[in-house]
Amino acid sequence: MFQRMQRKWGISGTQFWVIFMAFGLTGTTTAIITRYVTEWVGLTADGFWLWKILLRISILVFGYQVILLAFGAILGQWAFFWKYEKKILQKLGIMKVELAENSSKTTKIAIFASGAGSNAANIIDFFKNRADLKVALIVCNKPGAGVLQIANNNSIPTLMIEKDRFAKGDAYLPELKLAEIDFIVLAGFLWKVPAALIAGYPNKIINIHPALLPKYGGKGMYGSKVHEAVIAAGEKESGITIHFVNEHYDEGATIFQATCKIDAVDTPESLAAKIHELEYAHFPQQIDQLLSSQVK
Numbered sequence: 001m002f003q004r005m006q007r008k009w010g011i012s013g014t015q016f017w018v019i020f021m022a023f024g025l026t027g028t029t030t031a032i033i034t035r036y037v038t039e040w041v042g043l044t045a046d047g048f049w050l051w052k053i054l055l056r057i058s059i060l061v062f063g064y065q066v067i068l069l070a071f072g073a074i075l076g077q078w079a080f081f082w083k084y085e086k087k088i089l090q091k092l093g094i095m096k097v098e099l100a101e102n103s104s105k106t107t108k109i110a111i112f113a114s115g116a117g118s119n120a121a122n123i124i125d126f127f128k129n130r131a132d133l134k135v136a137l138i139v140c141n142k143p144g145a146g147v148l149q150i151a152n153n154n155s156i157p158t159l160m161i162e163k164d165r166f167a168k169g170d171a172y173l174p175e176l177k178l179a180e181i182d183f184i185v186l187a188g189f190l191w192k193v194p195a196a197l198i199a200g201y202p203n204k205i206i207n208i209h210p211a212l213l214p215k216y217g218g219k220g221m222y223g224s225k226v227h228e229a230v231i232a233a234g235e236k237e238s239g240i241t242i243h244f245v246n247e248h249y250d251e252g253a254t255i256f257q258a259t260c261k262i263d264a265v266d267t268p269e270s271l272a273a274k275i276h277e278l279e280y281a282h283f284p285q286q287i288d289q290l291l292s293s294q295v296k
């Protein structure tokens, strides 16, 4: 259940517990403040019940939100709680809903994927109710790949690419620009990204690699091959690396890493499952953070 909430909120495990703590501290503090305020204004046990209830409701509705923001900020989670408060204020009609037209524009993401596409599905799901960001295109090089079905299920257009034009031609820039793509996410995409694409999207292409780069990266290191190599080397931990893409396999600047333990009983398959969990928990959130600070 906790993992589902983490995924829904797009937060890491540690962040989840910090947020949990902020809610707990806010609840306790609000209860204490309500008691003091009730006594301070002279509403004792024999006072008129309606005034007491009204006072408590106002503290709960307004005071709670302010205290929550304060604890959120103290615990380093201002961004999360401000987003949460904005939603409440919008629901109460106090704040205007930011429609796509109001924000400068909707950032359009293209996901490049060659395989099953479980990361693509998770990213699509994460951004599906967002006006400011959307997955607008799935780019794939493998006919019949699972990701194509995922695109279809979500009514997202697809672009099938072939090697020569991608690697030695215009890298499909005309199609990407026509679809107004702002940002590219590689999620299980196995071809090397050519210079033409990097030039068209400088600092706007990121990849996820299922190991702790710089180890276990480079040509031929993808999916199960990575996990087999990690297990064969007797590593005690592995993880994920989210990084910018440059012209060399798995060598662009690191944006984020998360680790998991490898137990003696782990196989490449069980390690793959642990890695996928890390990917689902962090990749959409990292994309979100990066885009909030980068593209507009």
Ligand code: GAR
Binding pocket: 113, 114, 115, 116, 117, 118, 119, 120, 187, 188, 189, 190, 208, 209, 210, 221, 222, 223, 226, 275, 276, 279
């Ligand atoms: C993911 O684990 C991703 O990290 C890996 O392929 C898998 C795709 O799974 N990428 C690489 O190995 C790139 N070198 P998915 O298709 O279910 O998202």
